[in-house]
Amino acid sequence: MNQTASQKAEEFGFKPGDIVQEWLWDDDVDDSVRAQIEKLTGEELVDEDYDSAVDGVIVWWRDGDDEDELSDTIVDAYSVLGQDGPMWILTPKPGRPGAPGSSTVQSAAQTAGMNAATPLTVSPDWNGIRLRAFGKGR
Template sequence: MNQTASQHAEEFGFELGDIIQEWLWDDDVDDSIRAQIEELTGEDLVDEDYDSAVDGVIIWWRDGDDEDELSDTIVDAYTVLGDDGPLWVLTPKPGRRGAASSSTVQSAAKTAGMNAATPLTVNSDWNGIRLRAFGKGR
C-alpha cells in the first residue's frame, strides 16, 4: 500500500460512511489512492453513472483531455455533491505522462464557477487540488 496515499486519504476530507463518486477513471489511475479512500469511508467508490447525492468527488484529469470537458465534468459532479462536500481534481505530477498544468485546472474550475482552493501532494505520481464553489470556504 502506498504510504503517502495512506497518509493523505484523510486529508481529502472524506469520512466513514461517505459515498465518493469517481469521474474519468482509466487504467492509469493509482489504485492505492482508490483503496485508501474505500478503506477510510468503508464504501466502494461509485462511478459517474451513479445518480444519487454523494458526499465527495474525485476527478482523474490528464493533459491532452479537453479543458471544456473538465469544466463540464466539474459542473456535473458538483450537481450531485451534497452540502459542499469535498471535490478534488487529481492530475499526474509534472514530468509524468499526462501531467496537466495547474493553470488548466484553475481555468476549467473558474469556467465551472469554482475556485481551485487546496493543493495536495497525493503520492509520488499524483497531485490533487480541491475545488470549492465561489464564496465557499478557502
C-alpha cells in the same frame, strides 16, 4: 503533513460512511489512492453513472483531455455533490505523462464557478487539487 494523502486519506476530507463518486477512471489511476479512500469511508467508490447524491468526488484528469470537458465534468460532478462535500481533481504530477499545464485546472475550475486550491501530493505520481464553489469555505 508527513504522509501523502493516499497514506492518510482523511486529508481529502472524506469520513466513514461517505459515498465518494469517481469520474474519468482509467487504467493509469493510482489504485492505492482509491483503496485508502475506500478503507477510510468503508464504502466502494461509485462511478459517474451513479444517480444519487454523493458526499465527495474525485476526478482523474490528464493533459490532452479537453479543458472545456473538464469544466463540464466539474459542473456535472458538483450537481450531485451533497452539502458542499469535498471535490478533488487528481492530475499526474509535472514531468509525468499526462501532466496538465499549471493553469489548466485553475482555468477550468473558474469557468465552472469554482476556486482551485494549491496542489497536494496524493501519491508518487499524482497531485490533488481541491475545488470549492466561489464564496464557500477556506
